[in-house]
Amino acid sequence: MMAHVDLNADMGESFGPWTMGDDAALLDVVTSANIACGFHAGDPDVMARTMRIAADKGVGIGAHPGFPDLQGFGRRKMTVPHDSLRNLVRYQFGAAQGMARALGTQVRHLKLHGALSNMAMVDAGMARACYEGALDVDPDIIIMVLCATAQEEVVRDLGCKWVGEIFADRAYNDDGTLVDRSLPGAVIHDPNLAGPRILNMVREGAIITESGKRLETSIDTICLHGDTPAAVEIARSVRHCLEAGGVELRMFER
Secondary structure: OOOEEEEEEEEOOOEOOEOOOOHHHHOOOOOEEEEEOOOOOOOHHHHHHHHHHHHHOOOEEEEEOOOOOOOOOOOOOOOOOHHHHHHHHHHHHHHHHHHHHHOOOOOOEEOOOHHHHHHHHHOHHHHHHHHHHHHHHOOOOEEEEEOOOHHHHHHHHHOOOEEEEEEOOEOEOOOOOEOOOOOOOOEOOOHHHHHHHHHHHHHHOEEEOOOOOEEEOOOOEEEEEOOOOOHHHHHHHHHHHHHHOOOEEOOOOO
């Protein structure tokens, strides 16, 4: 069993006067934050505010680029040429880096959002285009990838810095992909289920699918979706169960 693991959450997804999630409360629990870059959610003020709070609380900052789809929250599939995907990631990552530097902090990692990530889970060409775009901007950036997917195959081939991620609040298919959000049980809303489930996966060193299949993998970080109603309670449950089970929560190494 791993002695330590990172706990991350997607956030910075409010827009103007419209609020999504309780970022300040989540930042008291997680060790890394994936902050929206304005394409699928967020705006410059939200990005700055979220980064400032994260930095003040000692939480690692990550860029969270997605498709240009505010209305669909980046969860609708888009057909984008690979050259445009590279530029899409470069643009959003560059904005996040610029904001972080202006605030006296830094972006440590990058993680794809929503449909962009889901498509790159099974399409190595898409994943490569996105990750090459990020590495063009910062060759030392840590790429956060979904364990046991095409994303992991690509970063291994690229030889870049990376960490493997599993979800605390999503169910898995036997091929390591996420159960479609339209299906019952795809999103886990019960904190009492999420915490023990994740501790079990960390102890096993494997993703445990809906059918009970074990997919052995290196689990470096665990993700929570900040937009779910029970996000803060799930985060606290996961942290409590891991620590009670002897797993230290800390930011992954750069």
